[in-house]
Amino acid sequence: METPLLTANGDDVTDYEPVKSLKEARSVFWKETVKLWKIGLPVACATVCNYGVNSLTGIFVGHIGELQLSAVSISLSVIGAFSFGFMLGMGSALETLCGQAFGAGQVHMLGVYMQRSWIILWVSCMCLLPIYLLATPILKILGQADEIADAAGKFTLMMIPQLFSLAVNFPTQKFLQAQSKVNVIAWIGFGALIIHCGLLWLFIFVFQWGTTGAAAAFDITSWLIVIAQVAYVMGWCKEGWSGFSWLAFKDLWGFVKLSLASAIMLCLEIWYMMCILIVTGHLSNAVIAVDSLSICMNLNGWEGMVFIGINAAISVRVSNELGKGRPLAAKYSVYTTVFQSFLIGLFFMVVILITKNYFAVIFTSSKNVQEAVSNLAFLLGITMVLNSVQPVISGVAIGGGWQATVAYINLGCYYVFGLPFGCILGYLLNLGVKGIWSGMISGTALQTFLLCVIVFKTNWNKEVEETTERMKRWGGGKIGDDRT
Template identity: 75%
Template sequence: MGSALETLCGQAFGAGQVYMLGVYMQRSWIILSITCIVLLPIYIFATPILKLLGQQDDIANLAGEFTLLLIPQLFSLAINFPTQKFLQAQSKVKVLAWTGLVTLVVHIGLLWLLIYAFGWGTTGAAIAFDISSWGAAVAQVFYVVGWCKDGWHGLSWAAFKDIWAFVRLSLASAVMLCLEVWYMMSIIILAGHLDNAVIAVGSLSICMNINGYELMLFVGINAGISVRVANELGFRHPRAAKYAVYVAVFQSFLIGIFFMVLILATRNYFEIIFTSSKDMQQAVANLAYLLGFTMVLNSVQPVISGVAVGGGWQALVAYINLGCYYIFGLPLGYFLGYVMELGVKGLWGGMIAGTALQTLILCFVLYKTNWNKEVEQTTDRMRKWGGQDANTQENNI
């Protein structure tokens, strides 16, 4: 839901309405905080929910206790994500990088202290996570208030204006991103019901980890192209936005090809990092070709999602994801994996087909996009939500 702010802050910054960035951020704080309250029952009743889903009692009980301790961390996200998007829209990413580095170091220290020195186990892990998460959120807010005078003019009642339109964009953003993440995670659940499930889930988990390492690179490119597209549309530079999109997609595709070749060249060796089981190593090696193709798709797809966020196309992409992933890809994977008895390869192959279809459709959408029209829509959005600087100042608390 926080990525809605990425659209509005990026476009407002490009349009010269920097004074609105703080208002948008506060609006997102309000929406995400309310969302955290809505999500609380899942945290509070995690144990009975997990037991209802068939988890063993000892796992469900421990997970429920751990989840209760993570409630403070949940609310830190309502502050953390919007503040990140506020800073990213202005290309102030160094402070985010330094904050992340310091948080990582502090987090590791807290984990050692609370888990090993104090002997608190998973309780210590949860407390460390709470502290480090809130530390990062407070540090970012401190920087915004102290050093971002153009975008931050204090708390404002204007944050409550047009909040429902902001909620709709936030929900569309959440649906778009959740459909993508849950899609690839669902393959693990399906694999757990195959014959020899331990090997199936284990080999898939190793491949998903490798894919996740590569994906983190493209998550960064996703954020970069999102900000660039939003800024250029706000600047009223349609050709610059179009050029940035094509460069980012082509560059990411080449990087994906490189990683695919690397995986295929080391398909009999890279799994040694994760397991010493010969059976598991062989199972992973058999999936290497699917992993390589997935890495190519996942090099382009996140970048196009970033373009969608920058342009405000979240609702459109959510519908495309729903159709390609859950109406086409997931049933096809189930059919190939269970009905055709192809096992893990069938599951993954069908789901790759869904991702490939989604990527092709989004590439076609990019090709047919009228960037001049996108600039006009951005201008209308900024005119509707931007207001006047003077009026905003009058609404300050």
């Protein structure tokens, strides 16, 4: 049985009745599974392809030499991850606002929100630019070996065009996701991956440009993705995109505050794993340690991209349902997604443990690095299980607008507990990279547990009320009446 409700614009919708039997639970589970994967599968494919652009760069460079692999890995995993995390977080505010506005029937506001986000993220790029310009001394201050820091700094300078592509990429992607126009994102991502592979082969092996060729391929591919997405928005999204508007400059400060909360929340998550590479760089035989760990993080990143896709899907589902005034639909979509994600994480863990002696061959020809990777496989498997649930909960937080609360939890679990614990195990107890990683896994486990408790205790009816207030404040009658 379902009970009729009304959206903010008066359309009839239905919410679930409370589940009271196993049969009803199976029915709801199946409905939510279909809705989830209709959005999540294309987004997951797109994120895997986009991450493949990053990963393929490391794979191609890894066959040039160990120093080049370390330099590019540090650049992409430290400087690149730093900027990626911040920019993705700033853009993720759009998931909350666009998703809830679309659910509430205020489709005309999506284009305005996207333009506001473009402005904010472009300014964010300017703020991040000094980090790219000073990458070499920053990496040396963080304790990286001079030869690695020098090479990584040069590569980072050549990645500046890619940084500015993120300012357009993320908001445009969130704009499309909020409307469930996700198939086009997947096709663009797939096409970009194929093009990037060809560019890497051409620039590195045919033209012999080395890491310079890798950076050039990275920049070109990133901007091709942006151009394709914007062309689709302006050509085929007439309902959500009505052209450039001065409304994009209205209420910017409120938008900035939500963007910063999103950025802090996601940055604390993404930078946490980045810290492993930085801390490991202080161990003896740093090149082997960094190379082996970077390969593990690369694979973890591949799996993480699948769950970033699911993260986006659950964010869209929760924000849309809250915008429509359907608390039980939001609640059941969350429970369904968390359960399925946990099973997927277990599957990836089993695959890693079965192939632990072989998968490193893809990334390096060094026997020493391959052996070091094999020794870390068990920790990689555990990390994959934890990272299967954690991004989903983060997606729920973004969909519901809980970013500030989650940011405090991330700060405490990751940086007050996990990182110091990892340093104690790695250095004081002489457990090396295994100790560092084990301590940091403990922080992730604590954070995941606390977020699960919060989701379980959430009052979804109250979330609907807060969504209605948010739409009135940033996109409801006030702004809607100002349309030109």
